[in-house]
Amino acid sequence: MSQAIWSISSLVRYIKASLDRDMNLQSILIKGEVSNFTHHRSGHYYFTLKDNSSRISCVMFASNARRCPLQIKDGMKVLVSANVSMYEPQGNCQLYVLQVQLDGIGDLYMQLEEIKRRLNAEGLFSETHKKMLPEYPMNIGVISARTGAATQDVFTTIKRRWPLASVFFYPCLVQGKEAEADLIKTLKSADSNHHDCILVVRGGGSIEDLWCFNSEALARCVYQCQTVIVSGVGHETDTTLIDYVADRRAPTPTAAAELITPDRRDVSERVNVYRQRLQRSVASQLQQCTQAYNRIKANKLLSEPLNYIQNDAMRLAMDVQRLEKVVSMGERERYKLNQLFEAMSSSGRQLCLGNRHLLSQISIQLRHSVDAVSEARKLELKRSAALLDAFSPLKVVARGYSLTYDENQHLISSINDVKNDDLLKIRVSDGSILARVEGKEIINE
Template sequence: MRNEMVVSISSVIARIKNVLTQTMDLDGIWIQGEISNLTKHRSGHYYFSLKDKSGEMSCVMFSSYVSRLNFNVEEGMRVLVSGSINVYEQRGSLQLVIRQMKQDGLGDLYLEFEKRKQDLLRAGYFDESHKKAKPDYIENIGVVTGAQAAALQDVLSTIQRRWPMMKVTLYPSLVQGSFAPKSLIQSLKEADTHNHDALLIVRGGGSFEDLFCFNDIQLVKTIYSLNTYIVSGVGHEVDTTLCDLVCDHRSVTPTAAAQWVTLDQYEVMTQILKDRELLRQNMSMILNHNKLKLDSYKNHP
């Protein structure tokens, strides 16, 4: 290797970044695409992918530019963006740094979502008056999700930490793809016959397309007809599906759904100790009061 040069990966990435940023001039160019995997970070930055039928690219829009937008950015929205090319050196990934964005219509899936939402809303499937009240005490639940899904582990670990005496029954189902709605419906119908205190339908985060099976019309109608109190925990906080809207309670994540149906064993223990001390104090007061009365009777027969 005497005549060969050895360089670090970081220096190679830096060289690539330097070449791209100096030679790839995007000034005056509007890039068209559909937003996918949108994450609105608490810092105010937006992270998402911009895609069309043949390609996809990671994008970032920093909060200073986000604040200038005059519309609400949504998953599945078609947009025009302008900015510059960049290489994120820590991962060696190519990304667009967006400085401007404007609407270019809505994606087909998003339009379909809105149509279904309005139709079901008018038909009364999302009415608050139909939603069942949360049971006073929940000790037996069914969970509808993928058997190998990360969402299931989130639910189980949360229950184990908060209320390990909870009885949990899994009803495995597909949670993505064209066959998922039918699978979810079958699992929900089966779970509804087993007299659970509550049912959880959960799935972790994903793109608008990944979660679209939870916008199935027959799935919504099935959930509406269930006798059991049902909680949804689909996707992340920014994700909203028609399944969320029809369920008796919507939690923003699978973990939040598990928290909603469980007591916290440490909070319960703290309350028990407080109640025990209050009982002890009250009994002591009663005994002392009656002791004084007894002494009075003895002294004045």
């Protein structure tokens, strides 16, 4: 008996039919964590449901998705009602989800939300710290995997849009346990090279593959960079922690390359516009200068300058004649002044000689008069001094008399001016004598 030979299509259809007929696999409840969630433009939901050891693809058609009360995100722990079936074109076993309800937020998602809350409170997400993108970057750093379509797309986009820029590539790990440390090391190295901007890019992947970009240490490193940082990690629906801290976030690596590079065609058109403006400005200025030159050229003063100065030349000649007359008159007046000066000088000398002789005679007479008055005053002074000396008390003292004073320097003229024990000062011709009153005696004549 020969064994039946199956085609792939027949085998897949048989497996699908077996799964569809098995009531144990219809409308079952499955608990797991959501990852790689995508909301397709058709309205369908595509995601992966996983636990610690396994994962399975899920699809929720738009008719059921519209009735879903949850906003599904990666990392959410959910409980789904689904049918197990086979997707024939790819031969994949997957869940056709009917309903989704929240079973709890995944541990990784909770950790990420806590980190986001803390960094936001510290101001790392604030727009005030974000740097402006350079308008025409000439020195671009790219941090990405050594190989991969995303890296090549970035290089191709930059070369196509802005070939003038120099691109420096920094290959590093972008997933796995060692990716976080390698990314931080590479980013610090690139930041120290003073690029105009740095792209941190990676292609799409699962939330586990992109988790290294949710590192708190990497986010702080991005915040501390002096260079403009642009992130382009994953697809448009993927948002990592460094997207919040980076100066700009692009939905994809290609979009990041487009974001930081001007399109050379736009720049060329802008340059052409500036060139046309400059040409028009130069032409306008040239026309204005030409018109001004023609106006100046047509001026009679420039075409026949001698006519312009002829009248002034005549006035100048007349002024010269008048000036010559004034000079001649001045010379004559100077001659007259010189003659007058000579005459006055001669008369002055004669007058001075006569006055000098008269002054000499007056001086002699005045000196004789002064001497006579001086002698008369001296003689009168001597007589007054002799008379004054004759009446001086000191002369009386010199003949043996004395003067007596009390303690207050009052002259004593009577015994009534003193009393017993008074201290007296007696002036004689060659000094003073101190004495004390012991008694008084009245003289009767």
